[in-house]
Structure formats: C-alpha cells, structure tokens
Amino acid sequence: MSSRKPIPEPGERKLPRRPASELAEKWTRIDGVDVFYRESPNPTKDERVMAHVHGFGLSGRYLLPTAERLADEFHTYVPDLPGFGRSGKRRDMLDIPDLARAAVDFFDDRGVEKATLVGNSMGCPVIIEFAHRYPERIDRAVLVSPAGGLFNQPLRRAIKQLSQDAPREPVKMARVAVPDYVRFGVPSTMKMFRSLTQYPSLQRLLEMRIPTLVVLGQRDPLLPHAHRVDEIASQTDSHVLVVMLEGAAHAINFSHPGQLAHVIRHFMDDLPIENDPAWPGHVRLYEVHRGKHHPPAQPRG
Template identity: 30%
Template sequence: MVLVHGIGMSSRYFRNLSRRLRGHRRVVCVDLPGHGGLRRPGRDVDVAAMARGLAVVLERTDAAGCVVVGHSMGAQWVVETALIAPDLVARVVAIGPVTDDAHRTVPAQAAALAMDSLREPPRVNAVVFSDYVRCGIRWYLTQLRHMMAYPLEGRVARLSQPLLVLRGARDPIAGTRWCRALAASARDGRFVEIPGAAHVAQATRTDAVAAQLLALVPAER
C-alpha cells in the first residue's frame, strides 16, 4: 500500500495508519517534492507531472500491483498515477477527496478548512499547520491552483481500477453528496463513510480506516 499525503502536508499524519497496516501489508509512505521539508522544485509541477514522479517511485520500490491511497489533494495525485501507469496500480483509494463542487473557489476552500480545524483534535492540527509552514506559502499556492483546476470526476470515470472513496462523516471539505457522486462516476466505485471523523480520518479514526484498506486485498504471507 502506497500512502500519499495532501496539499501542504507530509507523511507524518499517516504514522498511526502505517503502523496499523505494516503488521499485515507492505507499506510505502511518500513525501512529494516541496512537502515535508523537501526541496521545492525550480519549476512548476502540475498534477500530471507529480503523478509521473509517483509512477517512478512505484517502479523503483518494486510496488507494482499496489493499492494507492491518497488523502485530500493526494486523491488527485493517485488517480492520475493510476491513469498514467495502470500496470503498476491495482486499486485506488481516495480519502476526503477534493475539490468538492460546492467549494470550488479559494475562499470557499479556506472557509471549509477553517471549519475542519475546529473539528480536528489539537494533535492533528499541530501536525497540519506545522507541515503547512514547512511547505511554505508560495509552493502551497502553486499547488492550490492545480488542485482547484483538476477535473477529478472526469479522470475518475477513466479509471480501469476499482475505486474506494472514504469520507469522515464530519468532513466539511469533502461532502457526502460529492463523495457519493465521485464513487458513482467510476466504473467500479464504492463509497464508505467513517463515523465521527472529520477531514483527516486516517489520523483520528485509524482503526476504522485501516479495516477498510485491509479488506481490499488478501493478506500477504
């Protein structure tokens, strides 16, 4: 399983989930360029370019046939990776995918993010906002432009792999109607809601998210 963070974030908020999964599956956590304290590229990197980089990572880590799991904007990156390199990706999981068609302006996204911060525990907010600082406002805004423009519904409809859409039941960023519609857009899509969770469901309801992921593929020997 390959875990891919969202905009401005790093693999830090996957720590509990990766520990929970590692007893049963091989797990690869990815920090993308400009995130997690990594050097920012000297050029613009759109969703397709980031996905091509992810495909290289999958090849070099011998992760062919993997489940790619993306949170928030990470859902865009993993969907595009699955389209670019279908032989490497067996299944796609989108946790709290963006951009909800009810929040397709920057002010609307900012308001939803602010609302979510009130629903997350302090430990999660500490990771989120410290990662935003490490990412930096310039790179964040560069990626935000690509996030807002990416046509996720249309790209999901092209997937040959099964898609699982996970949403925290209290998530103000990825709404129920949007997530259901996204799953319905896929050829083989399924929607699951995680009770009690907001946007960062993998950090606050780790066992519930892990159970959904572990059910996707048989256990490795």
C-alpha cells in the same frame, strides 16, 4: 540512488530528527532531488505493496497512524513527495500530473512494479492521475476525503472550509500540520491550489477501471453531502465502493486510523464492510454506494 541524509541549505529551517514512526526512516535521491520516505522495517517478498500519499501542503507524517496499522500486512511506503515535508524542492512547481510522475519515479527507484495507493485529500487526485497515466502500475486505489474541484473553489471558500474542519480534528493534528504548512509556504500554496482545483478529478475517477474504495468523513466540510456523492458515484457502473465514516472529518488517516485500517483490510480482501462492536457508539461505517462491477464482497468463512 543514495541513502545519505542531505545537508540542509543555508538558512533552511531544521526539522525534528527524532523518529516519528515505527517505520524505518530513509532517504533516496531521484532526478537530483533528495526524497524522504518511511518503509516497513522488515518487509517480505510476498507482501502486497501499499503506498500512502499525503495531502495539500503536508508531509506523510500525519498518515502514519493508519500506515503503521497496516505495515505488518503490506509492504508499506510513506513518501514525502518532492516539494513537501522533508523532501527537497524542485525549481519548477509541481502540479497534479507532476506529482503522479514523481510517485512512479519513486516506485522505479524502489524497484516496485505495482502497488495499492492510499491517499488523503490532495493525494486522491494524485492517485487518480497515476491510475490514468500508469494503469499497469496500480493494483487498487483507496481515496480518503478526496479534495479539489468546484466544491473547493474559490480559494476563500476552501480557506473557510479548512477553518471549519480544524476544530473537528484532534488537537495533535495541528502539531503535525502547522510546521508542514509553514515549510510549504504561501507561494507554493497558491500555485498548488490552482492546480488542484483545476484538475478534472471526477472525469478521471469515472474513467478508472480498477477496484476503488472512497472513504468519506460524515463531518467533513470540504466534501459534498453523502447523497451528492452517491449521485456522482452512480454515474459509473464499474469500480467504486463508497463508505461513510460517522464521527470523522477530513483527516481520517490521522483521527480514525483504527477504523480506516479496518475498512481498508476488508476492501483489500473483498470482505463485507462491517463495524467492530468495540468502537465507540458515535463511530460507525456504512456503505453509500457499491458499483455494479465492483468485486463482490465475500462472506467470512
């Protein structure tokens, strides 16, 4: 383990060093790879641990708006998984099971026994695989705009969906995403896309037995319609709470951090999913599905 900042390889494009977050920026070294991550600056021992897992080709930077809003209530981590963002690359290309293993290695390195995982897009299959392989290490799962599977195949369809999503996201999102995509590169994109779309997300999701929150954007072109989501979620009677956010597209963690942090807090405390009257009229949350054995929502005292 090391706190030093790695020296870039010759010819490697230097990324901005200006802190992009209120969270502390740190480095460690795991299995010979330098891993960059952000952490709550002053965590306490009794805080629940929450880690945020980024999407396809991206770093954890776009997750910060939501993570920062929860950092005072949870011991928060936002890592760049190996091969992504500012973290080093591995010689062998990571797939979904590899990334789940990288996540548990990160927790081992940080001395974290158990955590709630919050993922966006590709981060959701990583969390699902994490829960499948290491169920004793995960407390709850929050799956925001889960990606992958048949609905995003073939690649040309996924590219079309992404092109439809881009104008629905805040302009500032491009300033974060484009440098990450360029750094990730075309060869990595092809390999990672193949792994993502072949991963059995639905089967694994239905096997999960931990409290799970799924948050969907009503304007997200990468996901099926809400009625199809409800149909799928109804195949399990154990654990899934599905919430739709009107006015949101795919990158909810970046575009609607206040609303997402709000619903995560309520989910973590088993409170009813309620809208804040201060929100704009075009933004509201509503339940699509609640599993029969999901922890019952407790009314506010």
